[in-house]
Amino acid sequence: MNRSITRSLLLAATLGALCLTGVAQSSKSAKPVKKQAVELKDAKGNSVGTATIKSSGNGVEVKLNVKGLPPGEHALHFHQNAKCDAPDFKSAGPHFNPEKKEHGTLNPNGHHAGDMANFTVQANGTSKATVKDAEVVLGTGSESNSLFANGGTALMIHAKADDMKTDPSGNAGDRIACGVITK
Ligand SMILES: [Cu+2]
Numbered sequence: 001m002n003r004s005i006t007r008s009l010l011l012a013a014t015l016g017a018l019c020l021t022g023v024a025q026s027s028k029s030a031k032p033v034k035k036q037a038v039e040l041k042d043a044k045g046n047s048v049g050t051a052t053i054k055s056s057g058n059g060v061e062v063k064l065n066v067k068g069l070p071p072g073e074h075a076l077h078f079h080q081n082a083k084c085d086a087p088d089f090k091s092a093g094p095h096f097n098p099e100k101k102e103h104g105t106l107n108p109n110g111h112h113a114g115d116m117a118n119f120t121v122q123a124n125g126t127s128k129a130t131v132k133d134a135e136v137v138l139g140t141g142s143e144s145n146s147l148f149a150n151g152g153t154a155l156m157i158h159a160k161a162d163d164m165k166t167d168p169s170g171n172a173g174d175r176i177a178c179g180v181i182t183k
């Protein structure tokens with residue numbers, strides 16, 4: 001091959017690679033998200049309200065505004081996949097667990113980053129509870145513990161309370177409401 005053609009091909013390839021690197025870097029340096037609204041849907045696909053996730057300290061706080069749920073104590077977790085396929089929401093995968101730990105704050109080998117305290121639904125089926133999670137961030141999505149990492153995560157409400165120790169799911173029963181968290 002002619003030497004000058006070879007040289008221009010090399011130059012084109014190098015420029016192409018530089019462009020790709022530029023794109024990757026600009027998406028990584030995107031501004032961190034401070035607040036994110038999530039719509040929660042039940043197994044029938046009906047909306048049961050919203051959760052507002054806000055940066056708080058080194059983690060986040062989740063402010064629920066939900067209705068139409070069974071009264072009593074319920075588990076709340078962040079799950080690994082940004083997928084809420086009704087009716088069982090299995091598509092959301094296990095608890096968000098970037099540090100490869102076991103489930104539960106009472107588990108000596110715990111806990112998952114996505115584990116949170118239980119919250120209470122009132123007799124009229126509503127809740128405006130606020131629950132904190134110090135182990136996850138909204139961030140830019142490039143942090144390993146970002147709720148936007150690897151395409152996002154899901155916020156899940158369960159039928160029962162979490163016992164905070166049974167691996168991998170806290171014995172929290174069915175998944176009854178789910179909301180996708182994506183950037
Ligand atoms: Cu869960």
Ligand SMILES: [Zn+2]
Pocket residue numbers: 077095102103104111112114115168169170
């Ligand atoms: Zn867990």
